[in-house]
Amino acid sequence: MKKTISNLISLTIVTLFANPLYASEWIANIHTNKNGYSPPYVTIGVAINAETWAYPPEIPTAICYMHLSDINQSSNIYKRDIRQKGALFHHWIVSVNPHGNETGPGIESATVLWNISELGPGKFFILEGPDMDDNVLISDMKTQSSFVSSADKNKYLHYSIINTPGLSDLVGTLKILAGFSSEPVFTIDIDQDGQTELADAICMIRHLAKQ
Secondary structure, eight states: OHHHHHHHHHHHHHHHTTSOOOOSOEEEEEEEEBTTBOOOOEEEEEESSOEEEEOOOOOTTOSOEEEEEOSSOTTOEEEEEEEETTOSOEEEEEEEETTTTOOSSSOEEEEEEEOGGGOOSSEEEEESSSSTTSOEEESOTTTOOEEEEEESSSOOEEEEEEEEOOHHHHHHHHHHHTTOOSSOSOOOOTTOSSSOOHHHHHHHHHHHHTO
């Protein structure tokens, strides 16, 4: 049985080895732009260690506001939210107030944008709301680099950025399991037990099969 599994992993790697492998650590900046003015950006990413920076007080004269909201505690807002690598998926909430210091009625709009080259491995999409069951706004952040956020009054609109494993992540995990690298590019630990095992690869395959 072990030999069969080993052969299957090796065959899969040989078949998929041409796919590009990307470093598992990455950082991306999310910007807003309104009438040519670019307020301070926020930063998301994945690294060996998690890291958050509290968002500084809002500038009263800013014509657009944006921060990262805490999924578990809405009162916490961040300028930078870096997650620890090894999870099956990551979920950030970007909160945008297109009105900024404009308190009067009327529709105000701001463009939310990002650099596609800064995004890490896997799939990235955006939901129109803070929850996982909200409508999909951007189906692929690697092919579309912006969207327009509009509100008819002074309020924050919330958007979820979701990062899930892609084929390159699976290839990297299989490469580790087959012993192709003494210093693996990926450290996928879906079950958070401190090791990359066959169970992690199986979980990822099942996840990808549902997409």
